[in-house]
Amino acid sequence: MLTFIGLGLWDEKDITVKGLEAVKNADYVYLESYTGVLGVPVSKLKRFYMKDIILASRTIVEQEAEEILDKAENKNVVFLVVGDPFAATTHTDLLLRAIEKNIECKIVHNASIFSAISGTGLQLYKFGRTTSLVIPEKNWNPETAYDAIKENKENGLHTLVLLDIKIDFDRTYKTSRKFTEDKSFRFMKINDAVKLLLEIESRRGENVFEAGTMCLGCARLGSNKQIIKYAEAQELEHLDFGEPLHCLIVPGELHFMEEKVLELFK
Amino acid sequence: MLTFIGLGLWDEKDITVKGLEAVKNADYVYLESYTGVLGVPVSKLKRFYMKDIILASRTIVEQEAEEILDKAENKNVVFLVVGDPFAATTHTDLLLRAIEKNIECKIVHNASIFSAISGTGLQLYKFGRTTSLVIPEKNWNPETAYDAIKENKENGLHTLVLLDIKIDFDRTYKTSRKFTEDKSFRFMKINDAVKLLLEIESRRGENVFEAGTMCLGCARLGSNKQIIKYAEAQELEHLDFGEPLHCLIVPGELHFMEEKVLELFK
Numbered sequence: 001m002l003t004f005i006g007l008g009l010w011d012e013k014d015i016t017v018k019g020l021e022a023v024k025n026a027d028y029v030y031l032e033s034y035t036g037v038l039g040v041p042v043s044k045l046k047r048f049y050m051k052d053i054i055l056a057s058r059t060i061v062e063q064e065a066e067e068i069l070d071k072a073e074n075k076n077v078v079f080l081v082v083g084d085p086f087a088a089t090t091h092t093d094l095l096l097r098a099i100e101k102n103i104e105c106k107i108v109h110n111a112s113i114f115s116a117i118s119g120t121g122l123q124l125y126k127f128g129r130t131t132s133l134v135i136p137e138k139n140w141n142p143e144t145a146y147d148a149i150k151e152n153k154e155n156g157l158h159t160l161v162l163l164d165i166k167i168d169f170d171r172t173y174k175t176s177r178k179f180t181e182d183k184s185f186r187f188m189k190i191n192d193a194v195k196l197l198l199e200i201e202s203r204r205g206e207n208v209f210e211a212g213t214m215c216l217g218c219a220r221l222g223s224n225k226q227i228i229k230y231a232e233a234q235e236l237e238h239l240d241f242g243e244p245l246h247c248l249i250v251p252g253e254l255h256f257m258e259e260k261v262l263e264l265f266k
Numbered sequence: 267m268l269t270f271i272g273l274g275l276w277d278e279k280d281i282t283v284k285g286l287e288a289v290k291n292a293d294y295v296y297l298e299s300y301t302g303v304l305g306v307p308v309s310k311l312k313r314f315y316m317k318d319i320i321l322a323s324r325t326i327v328e329q330e331a332e333e334i335l336d337k338a339e340n341k342n343v344v345f346l347v348v349g350d351p352f353a354a355t356t357h358t359d360l361l362l363r364a365i366e367k368n369i370e371c372k373i374v375h376n377a378s379i380f381s382a383i384s385g386t387g388l389q390l391y392k393f394g395r396t397t398s399l400v401i402p403e404k405n406w407n408p409e410t411a412y413d414a415i416k417e418n419k420e421n422g423l424h425t426l427v428l429l430d431i432k433i434d435f436d437r438t439y440k441t442s443r444k445f446t447e448d449k450s451f452r453f454m455k456i457n458d459a460v461k462l463l464l465e466i467e468s469r470r471g472e473n474v475f476e477a478g479t480m481c482l483g484c485a486r487l488g489s490n491k492q493i494i495k496y497a498e499a500q501e502l503e504h505l506d507f508g509e510p511l512h513c514l515i516v517p518g519e520l521h522f523m524e525e526k527v528l529e530l531f532k
Contacts, residue, residue, distance in 0.1 A: 008282060009375060016376070017286060018279040084377060086384035089391070092527055099530060109275060109382045109488045110282070111350060111375035114390055118352035119373050124380055125355070125396050129423055132391075155417060157395055222375045261358055264365060 002072040002098045004085035006110025009222030011040045012048040019108040023049050027075035030068060034058040034167050035090050036082025037185070037244065039223055045080075053080075065094055072103045084112035113247060116222045117160055121261025122251060128152030132162040133193050133248075135186065146200040149250050150208040156253040161197075163188035163246050187244040190217040194237040194248070209233065209250065216249040216265065217241055230265040268338040268364045270351035272376025275488030277306045278314040285374040289315050293341035296334060300324040300433050301356050302348025303451070303510065305489055311346075319346075331360055338369045350378035379513060382488040383426055387527025388517060394418030398428040399459050399514075401452065412466040415516050416474040422519035427463075429454035429512050453510040456483040460503040460514065475499065475516065482515040482531065483507055496531040 003022045008014030015023070023029055031042065033055045038045075046053050056079075060067070071077050085091060085107055098105050118124050131148035134140070145161055152159045166186040194217075197209040211234040219227045219241035227241055236248075254262070269288045274280025281289070289295055297308065299321045304311075312319050322345070326333070337343050351357060351373055364371050384390050397414035400406070411427055418425045432452040460483075463475040477500040485493045485507035493507055502514075520528070 006377065011284075013284040013287070014282050014375075016274060016280050016282050018277075020283060021279070084381040084384060086387075087381050087390055089384070089389045089523075092387050092523060095387075096526060096530075106490070107385050107488075109280075109377035109385070111272065111377060112381040114381045115350040115353050115378040116375045118350060118355070119375070121352075121358050121361075123355045124353055125398075128395055129393065129421070130391050151421060155395070222373075224372070257355075257358060260362060264362075 001076050001104045001106065002068070003076070003078045003106040003108060004091065004095065005078050005080050005108040006084045006112070007038060007080055007082050008110040009083060009113070009116060010038060010220070011223070012045050014111065016108060016110060019110065020049070022078050022106075022108060023051060023080075025076055026051070026078040028054060028071050028077045029080065030054045030056045030077065031080045032056050032061060032082070032091065035088050037165060037167070038082055039220060039225070039243070061091070061094060065097055068094070069098055069101055069103060072098060073101065084110050084114070087112040087114055111222060113160070113162065113221060117218070117249060119221060120216055120218065120228055120249065120265070122158050122249065122258055123255065126156070126158050126252065126255070127160055128155060128157030128252070130160045130162065132164065133188060133196060134164040135166060135188050136196065143200050143204070146197060146204065146208060150206060153208065153250070153252050158252045159250045161193060161248040161250065163190070163193050163248065165244065188246065190219065190241050190246045190248055191237050191239070193246070194233050198233060198237070213250065215251065216262075217246065218249065219243070219246045221247065228265045230262045267342050267370045267372065268334070269342070269344045269372040269374060270357065270361065271344050271346050271374040272350045272378070273304060273346055273348050274376040275349060275379070275382060276304060276486070277489070278311050280377065282374060282376060285376065286315070288344050288372070288374060289317060289346075291342055292317070292344040294320065294337050294343045295346065296320045296322045296343065297346045298322050298327060298348070298357065301354050303431060303433070304348055305486060305491070305509070327357070327360060331363060334360070335364055335367055335369060338364060339367065350376050350380070353378040353380055377488060379426070379428065379487060383484070383515060385487065386482055386484065386494055386515065386531070388424050388515065388524055389521065392422070392424050392518065392521070393426060394421060394423030394518070396426045396428065398430065399454060399462060400430040401432060401454050402462065409466050409470070412463060412470065412474060415463075416472060419474060419516075419518050424518045425516045427459060427514040427516065429456070429459050429514065431510065453512065456485065456507050456512045456514055457503050457505070459512070460499050464499060464503070479516065481517065482528075483512065484515065485509070485512050487513065494531045496528045
């Protein structure tokens, strides 16, 4: 059996009771370690589960999936994913391959950024398509986030902009430290995101994301260390939001109740 | 202190470890009992928490909120909500009033339908605005769902259509039965939803939702009794999906990976 378990957003206690029971009953525990990151080190999960954890790099999941699937044919294998297991789409392939082999699959859902943004007071019904900003590389600096914000604004909708992380798997997991402290872990900050969008605005000039555009910077959403700040883009560009993960929300039209809550974050 | 705790989607074990700890430490446990419904009776929650649960009707939460807030000034009060606590927007007012009174507030997030739909293989990034269909009443049969599907389709995006439930609080909770079995509990079925949308199509004729439109009927998503069926609207109209909750998804443009997963649900 292969059980996909969401870990939620922050620490070892964000797993559900159902998820924890499945971990306790597992013969093998994999932790997907290349698309998501909790706010606590893996060692803390190990102690809490009282189980060994196999760190699964992209290579293991995508190219050496047979190893996971072979085990799942006769044993209980759990595959832990930060957030909700399929929110990031990356693991659908593993699910499909398991089903093709007639391996019983289960999913244990959990919180993800897609619903945690409701903690800002913005209504989930009023979000349009979600977009993301990648850490810019040479010759690769797409404007899709700008386009998504534009499209959503035209329809009066809010936009969630997810910000890229880069995990150098081999280097990061050699230390037992909280791996967000490691230099091999990079994440896009709200400051970088705002800067990038303002740069695109200055090229395109379509009045979609300007210095005076009010938006929300959210850091560590769903944790007891979360920061939510509602301000003009030019102000967010220079605020220090601290540790990862960060995301940015560009609101569309606001309901008076949404405005009331946003006042709290000014 | 007032802690808003998401219960997730199905049963007593979908609460997070963090949420359960807060319940165990609570002096008062309220369960919001008018917008959401789990798949198990309240008695099961009581046994699992080993706590009394105060059922909170809309009247209690909206008009008699002072009672909750007064308690929260000096005691630990938890407010349980099915899914993720603010996904349904209804409780923002309670949060605001607590903050105005300088009551410390915490949020414990959990799975909600907004991310659980990723279990269908459809990518969350490709959903446009979410919409809902209400149980039609005399002179009240809005076409907003149809408009949302149209708008999303034009942008190549999927639409989640949430389906209404009606809980007659006073009658429903007089029984100790699983309250979805009670006649005072009504929910909109996938069949009704499809019928309604086809009726709107026949009035409007804008080729948005037709008999041959492929869509997904999802029942009890996130539970071990979930059913996902991908078929033409006219077929879904006549399938029996069983117990609540139901929802409908109308896909936009499909990525080949999404198509591959949807094949499983044909």
